[in-house]
Every structure is written in structure tokens, then in C-alpha cells.
Amino acid sequence: MVWEHFTVEAVAGGCTRACCKLCKQTFAYSTGSKIAGTSHLKRHIALGSCPKIKSQDRKQLALASGLKTDDGDSPDPPKRRYRTSSYLNSQFDQDICNENLAKMIILHELPLHMAEHLSFLGFAQSLQPRFRMLTSEAIEMEIMAVYQRERHFLLQVFGSMVGRISLTIGLWTTSQTLMVSSPHSENALSEVIGISLSEWNIKDKLFTITLDNNCSSHDIYSANLRDHLSNKNTLMLKGQIFVVRCYANILNVLAQDVIASIHGIIYNIRESVKFVKASPTREEKFAEISLQLEIPSAKTLSLDITTQWNTTYHMLVAALDYKQAFTVLETCDDNYNEAPSPDDWRKVEVVCAFLKLLFDSAAVIMAASFSKIYGEEAGRYVKVVNDSVHELYLEYLAQPLALTPAYPELGESIEGGGAAGARSPAGLAGAVDGLHDFDIYLSEMSSIFGTGTGTGTGGRVLDEYRSSLRPDIVEALFCGKDWLQYLPTMMEAPPSNAIVKMEL
Secondary structure, three states, X not given: OHHHOEEEEEEHHHEEEEEEOOOOOEXXXXXXXXXXXXXXXXXXXXXXXXXXXXXXXXXXXXXXHOOOOOOOOOOOOOOOOOOOOXXXXXXXXXXXXXXXXXXXXXXXXXXXXXHHOHHHHHHHHHHOOOOOOOOHHHHHHHHHHXXXXXXXXXXXXXXXXXXXXXXXXEOEEOOOOOOOOOOOOHHHHHHHHHHHHHXXXXXXHEEEEEEEOOHHHHHHHHHHHXXXXXXOOOOHXXXXXXXXXOHHHHHHHXXXXXXXXXXXXXXXXXXXXXXXXXXXXXXXXXXXXXXXXXXXOOOOOOOOOOOOHHHHHHHHHHHHHOHHHHHHHHHHOOOOOOOOOHHHHHHHHHHHHHHHHHHHHHHHHHHOOHHHHHHHHHHHHHHHHHHHHHHHHHHHHOOOOOOOOOOHHHHHHHHOOOOOHHHOHXXXXXXXXXXXXXXXXXXXXXXXXXXOOOOOOOXXXXXXXXXXXXXXXXXXXXXXXXXXXXXXXXXOOOOXXXXXXXXX
């Protein structure tokens, strides 16, 4: 930027100076071998130190404001400017509008019949009178078209991947019976998963499956699924880690069983908390009662999320501290009659004791410390993990390389002998040494190994509207939303590498 406004001129003594093209002022630039830099030159231009720039700025300001300039010129009145957009010049396309409407319904979980609402029709017509609103049946076709396009794109992505895929299988429940065509059994689930893997051409790429389902039938699911797929696949580590348990789901099943034992009492406590928090006046009154009773608790009453058991646990623990306050509140407020009895509170204490064990267990797992879990036996379990990582790494090395790299940026490292060289005897030994850092890490961490989990996983239930739709539309809506929200917007170019998430 500097040299658009300055020239360098030689002066006596082997020195040079920078001359401003506008005001002709000169500034030191070099003295012998010492360079003065350009910061002072930038300030001369950018900060308006140049008198010529100042004069030009004043003239432009006068012209913009409609005032007379120093030379007596009277500028024309300023004209109002309007911003134009490329959208105004684009042609209307009904097909593109139809596709965007379908994507909007998918992403925001809107009802398909919203197109029949007169208010929405009026809004769309005000934006583009030429737009013809679709019927619910036509919107279903557009949604299926979006689903098929995105599915085709993902099939191409999976086909070009050189690695393996890990899946999480989740189960949804519904009040309708039309959604499931076959009996809900262990074999039925295995067959559905097997068919889906075949349709997506990823049977040979499957690494692990995590089942998020009822714990009591988990072993049956695992055995059937492993037998169903192992005959047609080469499973890593002979299938040892093929089907794994979801720890968060196990905790959730246990916690929900405990919570169900006092379901009615928990309902009363939940309603009690709602009553207190319904207005600031009630909260102040409840606080006054707690102060009079000298309740030392600093916990805050909060409502739970019924599908997240840890929030129910926190609600019960806080309510226990204020059990006397609820009892007093019932005697002085005729509108409140949900206070649990003394026997109810004793049951809540027992339930909280059990839930605390589960909550602490989740906290230990989230802290990832084998030493806390296994104590003196921690080293043995860490060794199992360590040996498995090495074995898995060697098994990957023994597999043949793909003829074509999935991504261009991987090609150079493969062609350069990075991965291919590792398959020679000397390279294999070097590859094993490549895990040396992992061994050092385990040693330095003193038998602490990391993992993580959530604590609030709950059952997923289809609402009444989604349950009333055809199964293929429900699949398109759920999968379509999952895929579209991880893709770039319509105005952006697709990324070179995409992180793909898929639910079956």
C-alpha cells in the first residue's frame, strides 16, 4: 500500500528518502545499510497527515452533505442509493423453491400439512406471487427426493473410504403399531441391521456396533448380530469389540427401574416444585418458611427432565432438604396439597441413596481413572487395553492397501512409502515402534486410562404426529434432518472432507 503513494529517491551520502506523490514531502527511508521501515509512511497516508489527502476528504464530505466547496462549486443534491442483490436479478424457479420448502420442513421438524395453512400460503405469495404452493402429497414426494439425493451422496462417500465405520443403533418407540412390519424380537433386529448394512454397502467396512437398547436382551442381540454378520465379514480382533455395551444406557436402565418404584411420589414432588416456582410471590413465601425453619441447605429447587434420570436425582436431593418447608407450606396455603407424607420422604431417601451410587459411578467413568475403579488391579486392566491397541494396530497393518486413496491429500504419503513401507519386514518393526509414545503415555499417567460417557440418556419416543406418518416418510424426515444439518448451506460450496453421521 505504501508504494502506491511514495517513491524512493537517492540523496547525498548514499542515503534514500521516500517522497509522497501527493504533497511531495520526503521522509527518511535508508541510511547506508539501515532501513527506516514503512510505519511512518503508512501513518502519513492512513491517518490523514498528508495535507492533500485532508483537502480531498473535506471536499468529498462537502459534496456528500450538499455544501459549497472552497472553490465555490455547488454540488448536485445527493441521490438516494439503493442496494441491489443478485437475488433480484435471478429468475424464479419453482423446482428450487419446492426443494427448499422440503428442506425447511425436514430441518425444523415442521408438519407436512403446513403448506395448507392459509397464513403460510399468504406469506409465500407475498414473497413471490408466481410460487405455486404444494399439497401435502407433493411435499412428501419432495422430501423423498431430498432423502434419495443425500443418500446417494453418502453412498459415494462410504464407497471411497479406506477406513472402517462404527455404528450406534438406537431404538425408538411409538404408540402406533403400523410402524413395525415384523415382530419386535432379537432376530428381527439383527435382520434389519444386516439388511441396512447390505443396502449401504458397508458390511466389509464395519468396525464396531454400539447397541442402545434394553439391557436385559443385550446379550441375545449381540450373539445373534455377531453370528449374522461374522460369516460374511472379517471382524477386527476376531469380533472381540464388534458389539459393545453403551454404559450410559446401562446406567439409564438401572436408574429408570429405581425411579419407577416411587413414580407416584416423584410426581407429587415434581408438582410441588412447579407450584413453588410458578410465581415470584410463592418463591419468596417458600424462602421465608425455609428461613423460619432454619433449613441450612443452599440447594436450589429445579424441575427435572423426565428422560434424563440425573436431573430427576438432583430434583429429589434438593426437595429432600426442604421436606419440612413443603409440609408447612401445605398448612398455610389452601392452593397447595401435594406435599409428600413422612413415609413418602423415607422412600425418597432410599431411592436417592441408590441413585447416588449410579451418579457417582458415572462420575468415576467420566473421570476416566482406572485406578479409582479397579484399585490395585488397575494395572492388569490397563495392560488388557494396551495389548488390544497394539494388536489392533498390527491387524490394520497386515491388511492390503486400497489401490486408490480415498482423498488426494493421502496419496502423497502412501506413494512416498509411508504406509506401504511399513509392510516390509523392516517397516513392520518400525510401525510397532510407532506406538512407543502410547506406551510412554500409559507409563507417565500411572495406570490412568481415559474414557467418557453421558449420564442422562433416555428412551426416545416418536410423537403422535410422526407416528401417524408412513414408515418411509418417517425415515426420510429423521435421516434427512440428520444429514442436512451437517452439510454446508445452500449458498456455500461443499467441503473437501465431510464428517458423516448416520443412524439406522
